Amino acid sequence: MTQRPLPPFSAIRAFEAAARHLSFKAAAEELCVTPSAISHQVRTLEDHLGQPVFVRAANRLALTRAGAEYAGALSGLIGGLFAATDRATAGAGAGPFRVQATAAFNARWLVPRLERCPLREALSVTTAAGAPDTDFASNDADLIVHWCDSPIPGCHVLPMLKSVRFPVASPDVAARIRTPRDLLREPLLRDQVLDCWGDWFRAAGVVAPEEGLGGRFNANCDINLTAAERGQGVALAWDGIARATLEEGRLVRLFDIETAPKVIYSVAYPEARADDPRIAAMRDWLLHESLEDGTSADPVRVEAAQ
Known part of the structure; x- marks a missing residue:
């Protein structure tokens, strides 16, 4: 089967950089050329593909659907090429x-x-x-x-x-917690991403307000686990991440109740x-x-x- 010739690599490289930065100027600085050279190479690629890869309007640059798909495919290929060259x-x-x-x-x-x-x-x-x-x-x-x-x-x-996730605390804090409702009186250390305290309280059958669940320390899960180790509150731990810390006794699991995996x-x-x-x-x-x-x-x- 006859394969269609690939576009020039200079056009591919210029497009990939422009797509990553969404800026001809930034791409030009990265590749040590002028913005007009980037624009020319992108138009060469568009001529080869037979359709636009960027929408140019009001000093803004955005990828078309075809451009986004092509940029996504190129990202891994160019990364692999650099790695292979290394x-x-x-x-x-x-x-x-x-x-x-x-x-x-x-x-x-x-x-x-x-x-x-x-x-x-x-x-x-x-x-x-x-x-x-x-x-x-x-x-x-x-x-x-x-x-x-x-x-x-x-x-x-x-x-x-x-x-799964479940509450954990330092041994001193864990000693004063007897029931899930007791957590409402403690500072709860909450994650910035995928915070699951609401899910856990529902699994525990405890009605808890969406806001002010005993306090808030909004950080990533490693910072929250460190804070819990120091007795600064109760964290909701991922089992797969906190297991070693629990085995070492620096944290204690509270209750058998857990969220869905x-x-x-x-x-x-x-x-x-x-x-x-x-x-x-x-x-x-x-x-x-x-x-x-x-x-x-x-x-x-x-x-x-x-």
């Missing part, structure tokens, strides 16, 4: 293996088990400010531990860790690098560890792969 230049398997994840995952899940990681000698771990950056063309990561399991264009996303972490990496042996090793280790914990989001698939 490996070809430095030698396959050389250099650090870069993983990006949330603060809670790194501190509460990854660090306690690093001695078992097959890539521990080469591992370079980055803590994201919020959810990890899913753009492999710019995040400088080989693999990310993706928050939840939403699709990423051009990437494999494999659900990894499914978890949710997928909270997935393994993600570019499709173009699916055959990279270090990505495969890290992916398989992460999935195996969650299976051993009993928190695997897809135990059947993990067991079948072993």
